[in-house]
Amino acid sequence: MIRLIACPVQVLLRLLSAAIVSFALLSFSIPASAEQAKIDTVELFEFESLQQQKQAIELAKTLRCPMCQNQNLIESNSPVAKDLRLRVFELIREGKSNQQVKDYMVDRYGEHVLYRPSFSFKNGLLWGVPILCLLLVILNLFITFKRKQKPS
Structure with missing residues (x-):
């Protein structure tokens, strides 16, 4: 039986590929329980009426995610978009008008958050x-x- 001795370059390449795979697995790990709770809160948000729900969804479609490239708050799955979507839903449930919610978002994130700036x-x-x-x-x-x- 012949044993092949791996050259140092092959050993380094194997170690490097193992390190890359490990890093990739760590960076795509399961979200923490707090993050998962926030995701569930946004997805399972309850409104007092169907009209409020429609108003909030339509308003969230007119607001741009500050982290994403040309996606509205409904389309985006980024953590920032989920936070903003939750905030929009909360403000609508509190009885704020569309303009009040837009003013709040513009004050906080600038006019970039609006698809149609003034x-x-x-x-x-x-x-x-x-x-x-x-x-x-x-x-x-x-x-x-x-x-x-x-x-x-």
Whole structure:
């Protein structure tokens, strides 16, 4: 029977792959009991009426998760979105209006949390300056093209 002796490189590669697998398993571990309780609270939240439930869900669909990339609070499964969804549900159950809940979220997280932010001078600049630059570039190209076509 022939025994193969593993070279040091193979041993290092095996150790490295074992370490990577261990790290991956640790990072995707089962959530702690407190985190699981919070998830259950959000998923099993009870409203006083069906109208309140519809209002809260529609409102949560208009609010963006601050951690996710273009997902609303209903679509996102991030812990932050679950916390915000629970807070929206609690505020609606307390009798707050949609505008009061939006104001609360904007005060806490900024206008990024809204899918349709209010029009302001800052937002106007954000949209207007690139459009103005594009128009100036087109005008410059047009003038340059006209000058090159003129016979001297």
